[in-house]
Amino acid sequence: MIRVTVPSFRKVGDHNDSYTVFNVEVCAAGRLTNVEKRYSEFEDFHKQLKKIIRTPEFPPKKVMKWNPKVLEQRRIGLQLYLQGVVQNDYISKIVQRFLCITLANTTNMESLTHDDQEVSLSHQPMIGFQPDAFLLNNNKSSLRDIITEGVHRGLYCVQMEEPR
Template identity: 45%
Template sequence: MLIRVFIPSFKKVKGPQTYTVYTIEVWNSGRKQIVEKRYSEFEELNKELKKLMATPFFPPKKVLKWNSKVLEHRRQALEAYLKALVERNTKPIILLNFLNIKIPSDSTESLDRLGRPRKKCLVPVVGFPDDAFVNEDPDRPLSFAVVDGVLDAINTPCYSGTCS
């Protein structure tokens, strides 16, 4: 399971109690989702993971927690922490739940999703319908064979049933 994480920003949330949330970009199999977590949620994750395995460096609490320089340093440290966790071969379920990554189950529900039509259409970028060297024109440079292949691929219609 290829997972990439980034924490591009943080923001203050005002309410009865003001707090900071960190915006996490989670890339899972080419799909991006945004998750927002508080520092206390990261702390809880780290506490639970320590019961299972050795964890990477986790940024400690600071006295000046509202200082923008401190928050930026913490953002960078939390990003490094998450990246170190997702780069491991085994990813605990606690981590996947924290990142809101759904785990396919052994139920028939996950099999039903396989039968649904996909929305993306994969069309070859370069295709040669005929052998480029069989009908070679001696007056044209070989590089035109590549151009012809690209133009054929671009102009090939998307047949019904292969795209949606």
């Protein structure tokens, strides 16, 4: 799952040669990435993307590009556009390149090289439970523990006895 926002924009350059960049925050595969993109880069991205998928509505270009209200509307439009793009089940390489991310399902993740050493990736447990955690009745309350009761029924086909 990818979460993308466009929280801000800023003016870059001097008065004669200035332009606006939009800060794009991307959270993908547990990593937070920030990239800055110009509106023209968004336009090029949209042109490439609409050749391969049905894209959300792209925010139009406005004549008064330095007006803060116009820039804020554009920021919101670009954010909605990107959020619509990343809702697809398949995230194309075009999207990954634009957002400067790499997803595990599109790269060969069986082995990576780091400092000329091969590193094998493996699944590691993120959370663990004691083997008998749900077999012990630690409920000292007069109320039923519906979570534990559901686990007992689902995993062990056991019905908890009513507290006295």
